[in-house]
Amino acid sequence: MGKKLLMLVGDFAEDYETMVPYQVLLTVGHTVHAVCPDKKAGDSVATAIHDFEGDQTYSEKPGHRFTLNYDFDKVDPAEYDGLVIPGGRAPEYLRLNERVLEIVRHFNDARKPIAAVCHGAQILAAAGILEGRMCSAYPACAPEVRLAGGTYAEIAIDAAHTDGHLVTAPAWPAHPAWMAQFLAVLGTKIEP
Helix, strand or coil: CCCEEEEECCCCEEHHHHHHHHHHHHHCCCEEEEECCCCCCCCEEEEEEEECCCCCCCEEEEEEEEECCCCHHHCCHHHCCEEEECCECHHHHHCCCHHHHHHHHHHHHCCCCEEEEHHHHHHHHHHCCCCCCEECCCHHHHHHHHHCCCEECCCCCCCCEEECCEEEECCHHHHHHHHHHHHHHHCCCCCC
8 A cells, every 4th residue: 555755845956866766656656745835736846966976075967847746835744654855955945944844843753754865864953853863864964963963874875774763865876775764664565
């Protein structure tokens, strides 16, 4: 039986961290409502492609337009089984929205599965849900994880970490591990 999931996205979310999980979750039979504050179904967000090309930090290139399929104002977090938070630059402004933080706190308080990747940890930290938790994120977010009372999981760029109902990863190269662990926490059964 498919789950009903909420995905919090915003302008300049990381392209791969938005598109790939969205498509993976749909592929296995889940419903995913992709939303952004102040936007409605049919609106879109700009995405950015962040790549690792040997520089001291990632590079950024224009990504695709990602079309939202649900109105942010209609979201009732009690109706969802899990939450997905892509990274990129969107989390730095989404964390300023009190309703976004209330939504994240609902999922945490209800012990519903939460998947966050890369800079998505900025939203987790701002929501105050990392105290005593181990969380992976893009390495530049390690100070925020620690300042929020969490332990930063120093793992490979293609690895993921599960702490109870929280599944986190450092960046898009971790998609296979991150999505596999999130699907396990959701209780998704995939049979050949």
